[in-house]
Amino acid sequence: MTHLSVNLNKIGLLRNSRGRDYPNLIDMAERTLELGAFGITIHPRPDQRHATYQDAYDLKTLLKRFPGAELNVEGFPDAQFLDVVLEVEPDQCTLVPDDPNQLTSDHGWNIARDQDALRPVIAKLKAKGIRVVLFMDPEAENMALAKEVGADRVELYTEAYANSFGKDGFTEVLETYQHAAQAALDAGLEVNAGHDLDLNNVQALCEQGRIMEVSIGHALTVEALDLGWNNVVKAYLEKLA
């Protein structure tokens, strides 16, 4: 079984588009957890275009009512992000090497280059009891270094996986991801995955049993336009059971 963490960035985007608290992100989080999701993910970006830093505080308060459920806060470890995460103390923090103006996340860490900056950040987060995840491309050769710099898990960046799904060459791409996941496990890391996962492609990635958690938001929100939020969350839970 793979845990489902629902990313509410796009709920935040809709909310922020009208300057009203509608839809209410915390209400959507509560509804999602009541449906059986393992956790909630947000990725507050410096411009707070969707999820806000305040959402992190409010979600932390909500999660206290759901023992066993987890809050995952993703983002680039700039000073503001770190201040918020160290104060909120989510269950998990996924560090993502995004520039402030990126449209979305589109690459994993270059740990060999960034390790001197990452090590103290990871140490600070872990000192607070926060599980640390590094957002990574599916490169098996880099997993040992991810462990060495102190990460607890890696999150495999799955855009390339999603883009290959259903096309020629998919089997080889899937094997690349499974090989990277196994290398992470062999290095003593647990494995998350995310980005562009959807109801069609998620099962093939997770059914071999290496993926501990997937965080899904964009496709889930779009699929909910057709199927309804409750039905989509339940459908993912069935796929990941």
Ligand SMILES: CC(=O)[C@@H](O)[C@H](O)COP(=O)(O)O
């Ligand atoms: C790290 C990752 O792949 C996603 O969690 C990312 O946070 C999505 O960000 P947007 O919702 O801003 O596209």
Ligand SMILES: NCC(=O)COP(=O)(O)O
């Ligand atoms: N880490 C991936 C995530 O949280 C959601 O990514 P997406 O499903 O919005 O592409």
